[in-house]
């Protein structure tokens with residue numbers, strides 16, 4: 001596989017069902033990615049090592065999912081210059097509202113682009129768009145995807 005340009009990371013392997021659609025979206029567009037479990041709370045040094053080395057290793061976007069006290073996306077954003085897309089995972093107790101607020105409410109100066117609760121697919125698609133901004137071939141693929149999406153709506157309406 002080519003050198004990964006997107007890091008798909010999550011606080012626990014139990015987050016994978018939420019994050020797998022992000023990986024699938026990247027694969028659909030042929031974007032090379034890597035997947036790692038990193039916890040801001042359980043493996044803080046490993047998480048920091050990953051964040052501080054990510055850009056130097058050739059990654060260009062991070063997609064980070066977590067649930068509950070979901071500090072992983074924000075802590076990564078604090079320690080890397082790369083764009084970070086946060087995915088709030090819905091847990092049993094608060095349906096993901098806790099995850100959403102933990103990820104979206106960042107202090108000024110440390111941005112995380114937060115997708116909807118359980119929005120792994122959109123996170124992957126957003127990572128593709130970030131990369132497509134500087135890649136005409138990928139941008140054309142995104143435009144084809146948008147045209148197909150529109151066609152599928154029209155077909156259902158026919």
Ligand code: RP5
Nearest residue numbers: 011012014015066067068089
């Ligand atoms: C968070 O705690 C993880 O991102 C996960 O969403 C949640 C529960 O983790 P497990 O107890 O299932 O490992 O840090």
